[in-house]
Amino acid sequence: MKETLVLNMGPQHPATHGVLRLVLELEGEVILNLEPVIGYLHTGFEKEMETRTYHQNIVFPPRIEYLATFIEEQAYVLAVEKLLGITAPKRAEVIRLILAELSRIASHLVYLGTAAIDLNVTSLLMYCFRDREEILDIFEMVSGQRMMHGYFRIGGLQWDLPQGFAERVQRFLDDFPRRLDEYETLLTDNLIWRKRTEGVAVLSAEDAIRYGCTGPVLRGSGVSYDVRKAFPYGGYADYEFDVPVGSNGDAFDRYRVRMDEMRQSRRIILQALRGLPEGPILVDDRKVALPPRRELVRSMEAVIHQFKLVSEGIHPPAGEVYASVESPRGEKGYYIVSDGSNRPVRVRVRSASFNNLQALPVMLRRGTVADVVVAIASIDIVLGDVDR
Amino acid sequence: MAVTFRYLFRPPITILYPEAKRAAVQPRFKGRHWLTLYDDGMERCVGCELCVIVCPSQAIFVQAGENTPEHQVSKGERYAADFQINELRCIFCGFCEEACPTGAIVLGREYELASFTRDSMIYTKPMLTEPYPGSSGRDPKREV
Amino acid sequence: MTRPEDVLVQRLGEAVVEQVRFRDDLTLIVPREHMLRALEIAGSTGFRLLTDLTAVDRHPAQPRFDVIYMLTSVEQHARIRFMVHLAADQTMPSATSLWPGANWLEREVFDLFGIRFDGHPDLRRILMPDDWEGHPLRKDYPLVEEPVEFKGHTPKVPSEIIPKSKPKLL
């Protein structure tokens, strides 16, 4: 009989990207069995969202998944709008799209930095965070907060864009490809990086679908499924972009897919900036959106609407909807059940990380301890998203 | 390797906090709360409790009091006799600012809100009210 | 052009008790005993991706639970939702034989709603600690709240500050 070593990796471990615990059964350094244990960050967001109004719940999505904040808000807001049967004005939609794509870049940069530091490329983390900081500065400029924005509203946005927004984004995007190339020189052209990621954590397309994987994990395996293309939402149908797809389904392919996605995001933002329409940023429906502030001093009616909307909240019709967006980690969906009251009966957060993480044991069949780190980084989990 | 070598000669991007602060926070920054005044020194808050209701983390407490001709505090019938914000509960979402019909509560620019006791983080009305009109950085003559 | 949903509905035939269409989302209500078969048919019709598996507690209405399966066709870009009405004492057949990815999803539903899945290989709690009592997402599971600290006042607990309005039925 062979003796095996059972190793508990985490929940406090530098490379598990949060409080993830892995129970590894090892023979030497080769993994025989692996079981992820989750739930250390379970905060009961779904339950809490049942106790608050639709408007108040806007604050939860970016806290569930704290790397791609605007995409989260977008997902929730779109779900509620679908429930109400309204769409945001065109300008609001485009602004949301720009911010969502910036979020995607910001999130992928965190992936890149952490994936690199998991393989001890310490410098890249700082470079990535430097770029991410610039995006967060733009976010702060727009919403007043760097991460937990609370900027999207049901039916539109809180404010219009500030002065100088387009120039600032443009400046960032102008410089961005050069930096990406620099990072690619550090990693893609690096023999050790390729050796560490190519053929590691392989997931076949069939397995990826059977485990419900989405996002770069699924696309890295060669399945071209992107919610932005498959079920266009929020105006994505109007823009030209490609969906990068890998072929081997290994960690390197996922890395490639994300790198290319950042370039595609840039392409989308540039198109959107050019075609940014003028117009209102909030629907003109007093049952859904607050009246403009300048009306509050002049019109008694506006004040009454304000009081009514704030103190009672929005009353969507009874029914249930599912709306999803393409988050940097995969399909992020909100399934909202309404009974016609001002609070949802049930908010289900379909998180991509949860499903993707489930495929980890498959990826690491007969892998080594050193591969675990690569695999986790390549799934790019956010534990807040997994445990909710 | 050349890439990292190039970086060796670039100036650092981090700042030496706390000696050097961030150049300026954005005008929209959501920081600590202020209760603003009109330029004649009257309080804007009329004690309507909309901020209490909208706050997702229930960090605000308001107790309304009736204005009397001898004791006129705000420009409405009522005023906030007590107004407290538990800054530890606050998530700085800015919903209160948006809900306030008179534009009384605003989120300021200060972000250094650390303290040693929980008690000192419950801001009371004297701490929240602007010392003089406009000291929070908002124009006291603005409409809402 | 026939849409994949329609093809599926046709193939399912009698198994579908009711079709609900709300805001372009198609929900097929299927009795509990036909569910596994229906999922299998859906899988072979092209709905290969089990996007989500979750439940809703309708307490105090009867039957109490809805179990929801959301399927996506990756190639044909179509979605379908299955719903099973389930009484509090009933169990569901496990879908893990069709999708290994259903494993955790079913564990989560078990953990948060207490719905048991027959034939699940490893039905344990997943998000809550192993020795937790009760199932948090059930409507009769009390929300434990504390009023926020203020000086000299004790306000209402958070969930009571905005009163829940009466449900309006369409």
Add this chain to the structure above:
Amino acid sequence: MIEVAIVAVKSAVLLFILLTACAYMTLLERRLLGKFQVRHGPNRVGPFGLLQPLADGLKLVFKESFMPAHVDVIVYWLAPAISMIAALFVYAVIPFGPEVTLFGQRVPLRLADVNVGILLVLATSSVGVYGIILGGWSSNNKYSLLGSLRSSAQLISYELALGLAVISVVLTAGSLSLVRIVEAQRHVWFVALQPLGFLIFLIAAVAETNRAPFDLPEAEQELIAGYQTEYGGFKFAMFYIGEYVAIVTMSALATTLFWGGWWGPLLPGLIWFVFKTLAFVFFFIWLRATLPRVRHDQLMALGWKFLIPLGLLNLVVTAVIVVLRQS
């Protein structure tokens, strides 16, 4: 009598310099890494953070000396000591410069000129690895054990390649004494004669010192500092000194064997030696800031399938050339 005194004084001075240098290397490394990563690095304690090593050292010495349960007490204590002593011991034979005259006494800038100096260096640096292995084993921690296992595997793979590269130099110089080797480089540095040997030596040296990208025994992201996991306070400091002194050693060796030791125009020999050594230390840090870590099976493959055959080839070619030139 006076010779003994001189050696004693030299030892003390050297020890002091080494420990200080090692402490300041941590600062240098952190500052440089900071520079590489476009940030500041430690700058709070003293001007430019110059007192930081002192603060760190004091902290480590005065820290509570804890011991986890179930450790093998004697080995647990012994391991860091072995690691540190072995690392320091190498300096007995490294020549820093030519002879200088101090107070009317001719003082060679070395502790001893052993005629098999290079063997001593290789032998003691291998002993240092025992510290790591024993430390990992005695800690009674799975991560530590994995770390020390990796370390032993690494040692076997790279000691050989290192040895082969060094032997080529020895053949070229015709002596095992480090002083003679340096003297043989008066006109041509061996890096010009032995470029392949130098490359092998460099890679093997990085692996030997467990530095990035071959820092598998520590591998923070995988093994949570590996063999050091259960160490703290002064015992940890000993490991640390061992590691950093080893880096200086390898840099000094590279200088001695390939880059002409103290030879250099204009400046005194000692300064050239220090300068060259520092250049290598800088190289080590630069590597750390840039390269990803290799996996242990890839590391072994590199060692066995690539470096050792190349080293053998290099050795054979060198031997043939040396014989041809003599005849």
